[in-house]
Amino acid sequence: xxxxxxxxxxxxxxxxxxxxxxxxxxxxxxxxxxxxxxxxxxxxxxxxxxxxxxxxxxxxxxxxxxxxxxxxxxxxxxxxxxxxxxxxxxxxxxxxxxxxxxxxxxxxxxxxxxxxxxxxxxxxxxxxxxxxxxxxxxxxxxxxxxxxxxxxxxxxxxxxxxxxxxxxxxxxxxxxxxxxxxxxxxxxxxxxxxxxxxxxxxxxxxxxxxxxxxxxxxxxxxxxxxxxxxxxxxxxxxxxxxxxxxxxxxxxxxxxxxxxxxxxxxxxxxxxxxxxxxxxxxxxxxxxxxxxxxxxxxxxxxxxxxxxxxxxxxxxxxxxxxxxxxxxxxxxxxxxxxxxxxxxxxxxxxxxxxxxxxxxxxxxxxxxxxxxxxxxxxxxxxxxxxxxxxxxxxxxxxxxxxxxxxxxxxxxxxxxxxxxxxxxxxxxxxxxxxxxxxxxxxxxxxxxxxxxxxxxxxxxxxxxxxxxxxxxxxxxxxxxxxxxxxxxxxxxxxxxxxxxx
Numbered sequence: 001x002x003x004x005x006x007x008x009x010x011x012x013x014x015x016x017x018x019x020x021x022x023x024x025x026x027x028x029x030x031x032x033x034x035x036x037x038x039x040x041x042x043x044x045x046x047x048x049x050x051x052x053x054x055x056x057x058x059x060x061x062x063x064x065x066x067x068x069x070x071x072x073x074x075x076x077x078x079x080x081x082x083x084x085x086x087x088x089x090x091x092x093x094x095x096x097x098x099x100x101x102x103x104x105x106x107x108x109x110x111x112x113x114x115x116x117x118x119x120x121x122x123x124x125x126x127x128x129x130x131x132x133x134x135x136x137x138x139x140x141x142x143x144x145x146x147x148x149x150x151x152x153x154x155x156x157x158x159x160x161x162x163x164x165x166x167x168x169x170x171x172x173x174x175x176x177x178x179x180x181x182x183x184x185x186x187x188x189x190x191x192x193x194x195x196x197x198x199x200x201x202x203x204x205x206x207x208x209x210x211x212x213x214x215x216x217x218x219x220x221x222x223x224x225x226x227x228x229x230x231x232x233x234x235x236x237x238x239x240x241x242x243x244x245x246x247x248x249x250x251x252x253x254x255x256x257x258x259x260x261x262x263x264x265x266x267x268x269x270x271x272x273x274x275x276x277x278x279x280x281x282x283x284x285x286x287x288x289x290x291x292x293x294x295x296x297x298x299x300x301x302x303x304x305x306x307x308x309x310x311x312x313x314x315x316x317x318x319x320x321x322x323x324x325x326x327x328x329x330x331x332x333x334x335x336x337x338x339x340x341x342x343x344x345x346x347x348x349x350x351x352x353x354x355x356x357x358x359x360x361x362x363x364x365x366x367x368x369x370x371x372x373x374x375x376x377x378x379x380x381x382x383x384x385x386x387x388x389x390x391x392x393x394x395x396x397x398x399x400x401x402x403x404x405x406x407x408x409x410x411x412x413x414x415x416x417x418x419x420x421x422x423x424x425x426x427x428x429x430x431x432x433x434x435x436x437x438x439x440x441x442x443x444x445x446x447x448x449x450x451x452x453x454x455x456x457x458x459x460x461x462x463x464x465x466x467x468x469x470x471x472x473x474x475x476x477x478x479x480x481x482x483x484x485x486x487x488x489x490x491x492x493x494x495x496x497x498x499x500x501x
Contacts, residue, residue: 002030002041009045013052023049038081043068047091054094059451062099065091069107073114079122085115137163144215153215174218177211181220192223287319294319318364328392343386343472345498350383350390350422351376354415357394365402365411373412380415383422383493389469396462397426397489404453405430408486421475422493429486433479441479442467450483474498 005026012019023045031042046068053061072088088111095104137143142157153173155166174195181193196219207222294312296302303309358374365372401411405428412427431452433441440446445460447453470477470491481487 002026002033003035005030006035006041006044010048013048020049034083038078038083039087040083043072043084043087047087047094050091051094054096058096059099062095063451065095066100066103069111073107073110077114077118079118082115082118085111085118173215177218177220194221194223195219196221287323290319291316291323341468341472343389343469345384345386345473347382347497348385348387349380350385350424350493351380351415353385353387353390354394354413354424357391357398358413361395361398365398368402368406369409370402370406371410373410375412375414375416377416380417380422381495383495384497385473385493386469390473393466393469393491394424394426396466400462400489401426401428401430401487404428405486407431418492420492421495423490424493425488425490427486427488432483432485432487433481434483438479438481442477 005022009019009022009026012022027042027045031040031045033041035041035044046064050061050064050068053064069088069091072084072091075084077084088107092104092108092111137156137158139158139161142155145154145156153168153170155168157164157166178195181195207220209220210216211218211220294315298309298312303312354376358372362372398411398413405411408429410429412425414423414425414427416423431450433448434450437448437450442463444464446464447460466489467477473493475491475493477489477491479487479489
């Protein structure tokens with residue numbers, strides 16, 4: 001059934017039809033099923049979807065291919081089925097050469113290593129199966145098996161009921177052990193260390209031990225002319241060396257940690273400041289360029305008619321307002337950094353503030369094709385706020401919702417009275433925020449590493465200003481988000497005045 005459904009989708013694609021819904025249905029119903037040749041239907045669907053999107057959305061398709069390769073490399077492979085490496089290799093070949101070349105190189109290396117391991121495991125599959133079925137090892141333990149005539153040292157472990165086998169070159173191990181024994185003799189002329197496969201007692205041996213449980217047939221023998229002097233000398237050296245090593249390790253560890261923290265902090269600060277300066281410059285250049293272009297068009301009378309001329313005037317006003325907001329944000333952030341920002345907090349009507357800001361931004365939001373859903377109650381208790389500051393908070397949140405929620409084409413503004421206070425929420429259905437980055441969204445200069453977010457212009461200080469203003473009002477702000485589903489910022493204003501008012 002799964003193969004038939006996938007074949008139907010491919011036939012529709014060849015016929016020039018849209019098979020997106022059918023592919024999603026195949027992935028949902030048969031994603032974990034394997035076809036007769038061993039390929040997972042879900043992998044084939046994802047690979048086919050990415051190939052279809054390479055021309056019109058190369059970045060999104062490349063991200064899907066990257067996720068597919070990562071999933072395959074983190075997955076357990078099955079002996080006798082080279083389907084996973086085949087799909088991963090095809091996905092890497094489809095990636096644009098400019099898409100994260102360092103990651104692609106690491107992925108190809110990891111794929112080659114795992115493919116080599118798979119081929120080796122298939123070559124010794126019969127021996128592995130024999131060991132796995134004939135030797136029972138308790139869960140969580142490791143057992144090693146070898147003999148005097150063996151060429152391989154096998155390690156067998158059991159984890160959660162599944163056997164795992166590891167192979168070591170026994171000849172190389174013995175050579176290395178013999179080299180180590182010879183070095184012991186060279187370092188101390190009075191000490192003789194020998195490695196042998198004989199079980200016969202050695203005359204004059206101080207220590208004779210088998211290398212069990214791993215190499216029970218190998219014996220290490222140590223001899224010395226003066227055992228008492230040897231014991232004293234070893235004890236002294238051991239104590240001195242341990243003390244020196246511990247002190248050195250401690251000092252190195254402390255130095256590395258302190259240096260890493262200092263260097264890391266300085267590098268991060270420098271990077272954030274450089275990004276901030278570049279982003280502000282870019283943000284300033286965009287409205288200034290638009291204002292100049294529209295003004296020159298008006299100056300040279302390049303407008304088609306009165307409606308076109310009015311559109312130029314409106315664009316100049318809108319870009320001027322955008323430029324003003326950016327400058328206000330930068331100046332407010334500088335004042336916050338100096339600790340010089342003060343607010344005139346008094347009892348006020350939050351609904352009026354929200355309504356005024358919505359009136360000023362509604363045309364802009366709808367001009368971007370956004371649906372604006374507003375839910376404001378008839379009456380609310382007064383809250384203690386600075387009207388201009390809270391207006392700036394709402395503008396910043398609406399700007400973020402319009403910028404990062406553009407794909408969802410929806411922005412929601414809700415005000416409601418709750419036992420905790422008056423809540424103001426701004427929501428969108430856009431790209432969302434990953435769980436790892438949620439605690440960082442209010443940090444100074446923070447910009448997400450998500451490529452979808454990076455393509456949007458921003459300075460990284462808007463939400464930092466929002467957090468500072470909200471905390472200065474004695475209020476709280478929370479964020480609820482899921483990647484790909486949207487984001488909701490909720491501010492809770494107390495109905496009682498802050499302690500300092």
